[in-house]
Amino acid sequence: MIDFVKALNQSGASISWDEAGNVHAKAGCPLDFSDKVVYIGEDALNLYLLIFLAIGAQSHLKITGGAALKLADLSALSHFLPGLGARLTNVVPKTKGLPVRLESSGILPDDVTVPDDLPAEALCALLLAASFWPGTVTLRLPATPVSASCLAAVLPLLHEAGIKATADGDTVRITSGTMTIPAEPALAMEPLVATYLLGLPAVAGGNVRLTGLWPAACAEAEAAIALLKAGGLEVKRDKDGIASTYAAVPGDMDAPLATLPPAYAPLAVLLAAATFASEKPARMPALPAGTDALAATGLLGQLGLEADAEDGALTRVETDIPGAGWASPAPEWSMALAFGSFLRSGLRLANPGNITELMPAFWALFNGLPSPDLKPKPKEIIDAKPARRRIIAG
The missing domain is CATH 3.65.10.10 (Enolpyruvate transferase domain)
Known part of the structure; x- marks a missing residue:
């Protein structure tokens, strides 16, 4: 930002x-x-x-x-x-x-046909920026799950800002106008970060509750909840937020993972390790296409586990924890390793700073467990006026 x-x-x-x-x-x-x-x-x-x-x-x-x-x-x-x-x-x-x-x-142009190879970030940016273009523009999106997810994320924002935007299937019409930003915008949670936090009870016990709006009509957010449930978590939603506890009744994580981006793969590895720690049969799930396989193997090794090459069944292995720490390839892998320290103590992370790219307040939350307080502390008001001195002349 x-x-x-x-x-x-x-x-x-x-x-x-x-x-x-x-x-x-x-x-x-x-x-x-x-x-x-x-x-x-x-x-x-x-x-x-x-x-x-x-x-x-x-x-x-x-x-x-x-x-x-x-x-x-x-x-x-x-x-x-x-x-x-x-x-x-x-x-x-x-x-x-x-x-x-x-x-x-x-x-x-007044009418734009969007190609199907445009990345999801570009499609979201196009929908947002079109509200600043003059007049009315018609965007014809490809009929893909990515388009549906982008529409679900962007259209509520435009409507909340007072922009006229209508969707008829994969055809979107956006008319520029005067924006009126609410004093308290009803922004939904970021599903990736929220899902990782909701997965914490699988390794640390207890429960997690996040206050705010869970993304509505968002395919990624629904698949993320399905992943948590398949990983053995109970997830409950209400009008004020979302909460999770660990039920230790794991299911099949392959189906929800198939529809999620590779950024959710580290969480799936962590949930599989948590299932193993609960003394239930556990296997390495089929990770999303594009997942860094070496990173997945490395994370398992850090947790003292390995996966069978044929059926993915997890077994315990005796491995030393490197003194220099594990060099995580991305913030999601770093977050998974940090939470994995509840399963195996003494883990070290060589590059802890990259987590803040995904969640700036992560380490404040982690160090504040089990009851972190992330509310900003009010600044202490210091009186800069010098103290008055009384001088008595003899």
Whole structure:
């Protein structure tokens, strides 16, 4: 979020944030993407949002970013943009990621057919940014589960902001207008982070309750709950939040995992290890396509387990814990290892900082268990006035 705020400020906005996570925007500061160089950070959604906002007007800018976006493949976006009156070119020859140059005419079609190879982050960004384009635009989305998930995530936000957006099957019509942001926006939980936290009772016991809105009509969120239940957790939802306890009645995690992104694979490995620890037969589930197999094997090894090559059955193995710690390939694997320390003490993580990319408050929550308090503490008011002294002259 902070990376995106900084990128918008480089483009003419006047936005700030405070320690409590509140964002403050000053009115009367329109975005200007003419002859700018903007650093967007590491997040793909931020990059796509910046690009789709920029093509709503005449733009000419250079976009740079972190290592993850330098290695990204933006080919699908490059092929899609000419139909929107824009062109994306790579600064470094024979590369597919950042840095790039973006040029746009600001002349947008009224009817846009979205290709099926556009990433989910790009599709969400397109739906959001279209509400800033002039007039009404019709977006014809591919008939895929990804499109349905993106619509379920974005349309409630547009409606809450007072934007007219209607969906008829895979055809979406969005009309720009004056936005009215509520004082307390009803934003839903981020399903990936929430699901990991709800899985904690499987290894630590007790229960977890998250207050807020669980994503409604979201295929990923429903599959995530199915994964938790298959991993032996009882999950209960109500109007104020969602809660979980460990029932130790595991099921088959293969079905929900088949519809989830690879980011849920570490949690599935952790739940399988928790089943083994409860002295029930456990096996390695069929992880989602694209999962880092070496990371899965490495996490199991850190937990003192290995999976049979044929049927995936888990068995205990005697392995030493490396003194340097395990180098996790992504924040999700780091979070799973941290929770795995309830199953095997003495685990070490070589790169604990990467968890904060996914959840900035994770270590504060982890160190505060079993009853963490994540509410921001009020600043102590210090009287800066010097103390008055009484001088008596003899």
